[in-house]
Amino acid sequence: MLTDESTSQYTIKELRCVKGGMPLIPVVEVNNVGMKYQSLNGEITALENINFSVEDGEFISIVGPSGCGKSTLLSIISGLIFSTSGTVFLSGEKVVGTSPKIGYMLQKDHLFDWRTIYQNVMLGLEIRKNVTSLTKEHAIKLLKTYGLYEFKDKYPSQLSGGMRQRVALIRTLVTDPQILLLDEAFSALDYQTRLVVNDDIYAIIKKENKTALLVTHDISESISMADRVVLLSKRPGTVKNIYEINLNCDNRTPLLTRETPEFRYYFQEIWKGLDVHV
Amino acid sequence: MSMSNLKKDSYSHMAQVLDISQEHKDYLHRVRMEKISVRVIQLFIFGIALLLWELCANAKIVDPFITSQPSRVFKTIMNLYEDGMLFHHIGITCLEAIVGFVLGTLVGTIIAIMLWWSEFLCKVLEPYLVVLNSLPKIALGPVFIVWIGAGPAAIIVMTLAISLIVTVLEVLNGFLTIDQEKIKLIRTFGGTKFQVLSKVLLPASYPTIINALKINVGLSWVGVIVGEFLVSKAGLGYLIVYGGQVFKLDLVMTSVIILGVAATVMYQGVVYLEKLLVKNKL
Numbered sequence: 001m002l003t004d005e006s007t008s009q010y011t012i013k014e015l016r017c018v019k020g021g022m023p024l025i026p027v028v029e030v031n032n033v034g035m036k037y038q039s040l041n042g043e044i045t046a047l048e049n050i051n052f053s054v055e056d057g058e059f060i061s062i063v064g065p066s067g068c069g070k071s072t073l074l075s076i077i078s079g080l081i082f083s084t085s086g087t088v089f090l091s092g093e094k095v096v097g098t099s100p101k102i103g104y105m106l107q108k109d110h111l112f113d114w115r116t117i118y119q120n121v122m123l124g125l126e127i128r129k130n131v132t133s134l135t136k137e138h139a140i141k142l143l144k145t146y147g148l149y150e151f152k153d154k155y156p157s158q159l160s161g162g163m164r165q166r167v168a169l170i171r172t173l174v175t176d177p178q179i180l181l182l183d184e185a186f187s188a189l190d191y192q193t194r195l196v197v198n199d200d201i202y203a204i205i206k207k208e209n210k211t212a213l214l215v216t217h218d219i220s221e222s223i224s225m226a227d228r229v230v231l232l233s234k235r236p237g238t239v240k241n242i243y244e245i246n247l248n249c250d251n252r253t254p255l256l257t258r259e260t261p262e263f264r265y266y267f268q269e270i271w272k273g274l275d276v277h278v
Numbered sequence: 279m280s281m282s283n284l285k286k287d288s289y290s291h292m293a294q295v296l297d298i299s300q301e302h303k304d305y306l307h308r309v310r311m312e313k314i315s316v317r318v319i320q321l322f323i324f325g326i327a328l329l330l331w332e333l334c335a336n337a338k339i340v341d342p343f344i345t346s347q348p349s350r351v352f353k354t355i356m357n358l359y360e361d362g363m364l365f366h367h368i369g370i371t372c373l374e375a376i377v378g379f380v381l382g383t384l385v386g387t388i389i390a391i392m393l394w395w396s397e398f399l400c401k402v403l404e405p406y407l408v409v410l411n412s413l414p415k416i417a418l419g420p421v422f423i424v425w426i427g428a429g430p431a432a433i434i435v436m437t438l439a440i441s442l443i444v445t446v447l448e449v450l451n452g453f454l455t456i457d458q459e460k461i462k463l464i465r466t467f468g469g470t471k472f473q474v475l476s477k478v479l480l481p482a483s484y485p486t487i488i489n490a491l492k493i494n495v496g497l498s499w500v501g502v503i504v505g506e507f508l509v510s511k512a513g514l515g516y517l518i519v520y521g522g523q524v525f526k527l528d529l530v531m532t533s534v535i536i537l538g539v540a541a542t543v544m545y546q547g548v549v550y551l552e553k554l555l556v557k558n559k560l
């Protein structure tokens with residue numbers, strides 16, 4: 001990866017060059033990002049010199065050993081916390097705080113059990129003070145499209161794990177973000193449900209035409225959904241490699257992806273790259 | 279015609295009954311019977327206790343001058359009622375208890391919110407909270423009387439002093455045990471600290487606050503009675519102290535019984551409130 005200041009500048013210029021008549025500015029651009037945590041016991045470098053960019057409509061997976069700062073990276077991109085060095089750009093604009101362009105999905109669905117499904121879906125709009133007849137209609141439309149309309153007055157405890165995850169996604173989608181950040185968004189589900197929810201969420205993301213960044217420690221999951229896989233090294237996290245995922249698969253779904261011959265190859269490559277020792 | 283209708287009705291009724299299996303019917307029956315027998319035995323114990331008390335006092339096995347007896351309690355209530363003093367005393371004590379209880383809960387919750395809002399303030403005030411929590415607040419009674427003057431105001435402050443710190447600690451602890459990820463969720467939508475408070479902290483803390491209310495019901499009665507013991511011209515606590523001093527145990531027993539009823543009614547009120555507020559929790 002490019003770590004040198006001057007070369008990374010060159011990359012930005014290169015990416016911004018005219019392609020097909022339109023200037024191509026990446027949706028997300030992570031530029032030399034580093035993160036240090038201070039504690040009484042000393043300083044921990046969580047991330048160092050992270051560089052990569054994401055283009056419109058791309059699905060990127062970020063994998064790495066546990067504790068390598070994957071989730072920290074997402075928090076930095078979302079503007080929840082600030083990196084101690086480097087910058088993040090969203091469509092060319094520097095990140096200085098949380099942005100309505102970004103939708104964040106956490107590990108658990110965190111649906112509020114004192115709110116109905118509909119009220120849960122409206123949470124983000126309420127916080128952004130954007131509850132209008134138009135956005136309400138949008139919420140209802142999304143609930144209808146993804147088969148949750150009849151549950152809109154039920155409470156989260158009455159829904160299955162997979163359905164709850166879908167509600168959580170709609171809660172994010174209804175604020176109409178351009179980029180979705182998925183932080184281990186499926187790891188709280190059991191394996192079977194997880195495979196189904198992978199397919200489900202992937203289809204929704206593609207249908208709504210969103211750019212997505214998925215953080216996961218599951219190699220198979222990362223390959224099954226992504227166009228590119230970013231591999232982070234162990235702490236301090238740096239970009240060790242970026243894998244282009246090219247699969248021979250018509251009507252791609254995460255589950256079908258797992259049956260392609262290339263899948264094993266990528267798995268082996270990333271596994272070797274992860275370099276896991278117990 | 280009418281015969282066939284009747285027959286049809288009884289058939290449909292039978293079908294309805296047949297929808298429930300015999301085992302389930304037996305189960306429902308058992309549950310019902312247990313409920314009834316618990317109630318019957320409760321009433322039985324109450325009745326027997328009253329009867330024994332009355333009979334022992336009549337037969338001079340115990341001295342009714344010291345122990346009083348149900349018929350004397352009833353007579354005392356009627357006397358108080360005829361003097362027009364019954365509801366005066368009950369009213370004053372209940373008013374003091376309710377004002378102290380509501381203030382304790384409100385002020386306690388507000389202080390808890392302030393301590394949550396500013397972690398720095400929380401750290402600064404921690405030792406003071408520890409001291410105030412450990413201190414027996416009753417010791418402050420004479421101070422309040424001198425400062426505020428003998429009267430209902432001093433009693434309400436006494437009640438407040440007893441319930442306030444417990445409420446603060448209970449509610450603050452509730453706030454701090456809320457899942458940080460839920461707060462992160464609000465922040466990912468660009469939510470402010472005030473929105474974290476209104477959208478997550480307070481609704482998620484209803485059960486904790488209700489719990490604090492339940493504790494406060496008991497504590498505020500302690501505060502009121504202690505306050506009335508120390509200084510008062512009316513109220514149930516006053517009647518108890520006065521009755522004790524002039525050896526009118528009838529008056530003491532009557533007041534204690536009325537107190538028990540009033541405190542129970544208030545507690546049930548909080549339980550009812552809990553059902554209203556936390557109904558969505560399964």
